[in-house]
Amino acid sequence: MEEAYKILYRGGSGEITEKKSRFIADLKPVSSEEEALAFIEEIRKKYWDARHHCYVYRIGERSQTVRFSDDGEPAQTAGKPMLDVLAGRDIHDVCAVVTRYFGGTLLGTGGLVRAYSQAVQAGLENCLVVEKxxxxxxxxxxxxxxxxxxxxxxxxxxxxxxxxxxxxxxxxxxxxxxxxxxxxxxxxxxxxxxxxxxxxxxxxxxxxxxxxxxxxxx
Structure with missing residues (x-):
């Protein structure tokens, strides 16, 4: 018997500010890696002047395709925390991109982990998740x-x-x-x-x- 699983049905955006750095989260439903990569490129062009565009995508009912990137941030401080938020809520068929505009103050690894996690959570508040x-x-x-x-x-x-x-x-x-x-x-x-x-x-x-x-x- 097939199993139920949760998907991102309608995307959305959210934003947080941490020590003058802006973290803008954009999320979109995707059903293939090609769709996810196209969305990431779309966000890069939209915020062309930003320093970082960190991303994660999680595709398939068993998360057969999972990728994430810190895009220049210290290792494990952006993409992985973003993935942890989506995996923690068990959301599939989703791509999330968090764009950072640097505010001049270093946040440290712990601060970055919190900021990228909270940005995804803020974005999810404006999305619709459906159990499939x-x-x-x-x-x-x-x-x-x-x-x-x-x-x-x-x-x-x-x-x-x-x-x-x-x-x-x-x-x-x-x-x-x-x-x-x-x-x-x-x-x-x-x-x-x-x-x-x-x-x-x-x-x-x-x-x-x-x-x-x-x-x-x-």
Missing amino acids: RPGVRLSVDTDYNSVGKIQYIAAQMGITALESAYTDRASFTYMVPEEQAEDFEAKLTEATAGRAVLHRSETVYYGLAEGELVLFEK
Whole structure:
């Protein structure tokens, strides 16, 4: 069975100031290394006059692709702390770039670690993270006598209807969490005495973004 994982669904930016140095964090959803590198280059051009553009990207449901860079800062003071923030929140398919405008005062290794970490956290506050869950589309075709039972079971199990149609029979399409699919099908079959016709799709991914159900290609 596939597993759920969290992704950056909508990017955003945040900024902190530490001893007159500005740390600007920009985050964007990415699904490939090429997309991440293009975003990093975009930020470099946007803040062309800045001293550092440190970055990290974490791609894949098991973080198959992970890269980070200190971009001239002392080793382990920027990219790795930025990665630790994303890994700590278990966020995937994300690229974060923190741009630093030097303020004239050295921060030391501890100060840099804190600043780059806090910048990413500030950026995340303006982003939207969604849990990407495996599920199946289940189509249900039934007579009208069974409609109330089907809707009750779906409501009790917290299963969302994607669409419904009423002609000489009633039909529904549900997005069912993969781990609930067999139980849901069994309950519908029992409640309708086998009169409901069920058809399950292959596994798809979905999530809830600000209360709205969204579907993903993979």
